Amino acid sequence: GIQVEQSPPDLILQEGANSTLRCNFSDSVNNLQWFHQNPWGQLINLFYIPSGTKQNGRLSATTVATERYSLLYISSSQTTDSGVYFCMNNAYSGAGSYQLTFGKGTKLSVIP
Amino acid sequence: DGGITQSPKYLFRKEGQNVTLSCEQNLNHDAMYWYRQDPGQGLRLIYYSQIVNDFQKGDIAEGYSVSREKKESFPLTVTSAQKNPTAFYLCASTPWAGGLNTEAFFGQGTRLTVV
Numbered sequence: 111g112i113q114v115e116q117s118p119p120d121l122i123l124q125e126g127a128n129s130t131l132r133c134n135f136s137d138s139v140n141n142l143q144w145f146h147q148n149p150w151g152q153l154i155n156l157f158y159i160p161s162g163t164k165q166n167g168r169l170s171a172t173t174v175a176t177e178r179y180s181l182l183y184i185s186s187s188q189t190t191d192s193g194v195y196f197c198m199n200n201a202y203s204g205a206g207s208y209q210l211t212f213g214k215g216t217k218l219s220v221i222p
Numbered sequence: 223d224g225g226i227t228q229s230p231k232y233l234f235r236k237e238g239q240n241v242t243l244s245c246e247q248n249l250n251h252d253a254m255y256w257y258r259q260d261p262g263q264g265l266r267l268i269y270y271s272q273i274v275n276d277f278q279k280g281d282i283a284e285g286y287s288v289s290r291e292k293k294e295s296f297p298l299t300v301t302s303a304q305k306n307p308t309a310f311y312l313c314a315s316t317p318w319a320g321g322l323n324t325e326a327f328f329g330q331g332t333r334l335t336v337v
Contacts (some may be wrong), residue, residue, distance in 0.1 A: 141316075141324045151259070151310050151331045158325040196264070200316060200324050206268075207278060210255055210314060210326055214264040 112137045112201050116213030125216050131216045133197035135178040141200035144182050147215075154217045158212070168209055181216050187220045192216070194218070224249045226328035229311050235300070235307065235336050243298045243332045245313035251327075255314040258282060265312065270295055272318075300334065308336045316318035 114134035157171040165211040173180040194215040203209040226247040236243045257265040267280030271290040285304025300307045313329040
């Protein structure tokens with residue numbers, strides 16, 4: 111099946127620092143999304159970004175579908191940015207079916 | 223407001239009991255999905271459905287069952303055959319099963335604990 115590799119698996123930042131999270135895909139990127147999982151487990155949709163670049167406040171994301179990767183940038187990090195970040199691709203998985211495939215996540219800890 | 227609703231938020235089950243987790247969406251989405259998440263782990267696909275009255279097993283379907291009798295509803299039953307059901311369960315939906323513009327929406331999750 112389609113593989114989604116996220117890096118780094120863990121990241122510790124000082125408040126105010128910038129960071130880049132990455133997702134690599136083994137197959138075509140169709141409907142890529144980035145999520146932040148809050149302490150209660152809810153997945154907060156950050157970006158729906160099948161291609162190109164989007165920005166929302168201190169966060170931005172870029173997907174280069176032809177090279178099968180996506181990047182999530184967090185600038186001027188805050189302690190509230192802590193949590194787990196997932197990328198997800200909705201892509202054809204064979205036999206006429208599509209699946210939502212997740213990376214294993216990046217656990218971000220922002221310290222004051 | 224359109225969205226996807228899971229209930230209950232917390233659920234406690236005695237060993238040997240079956241329990242059913244509810245997932246309802248009013249987004250008119252064709253496809254729906256169930257995921258399981260264990261502490262500190264990623265999301266694993268249990269079952270998915272691309273259309274009413276049809277569903278497929280995901281990676282960890284053993285011990286679970288689903289139905290899709292209505293477009294808006296995709297309940298998940300955790301049976302007594304599931305050896306370790308304590309986990310966080312997430313339901314998702316997409317407008318259709320493939321192609322472009324299939325942004326996924328997630329419910330708030332159900333935390334199941336076996337007591």
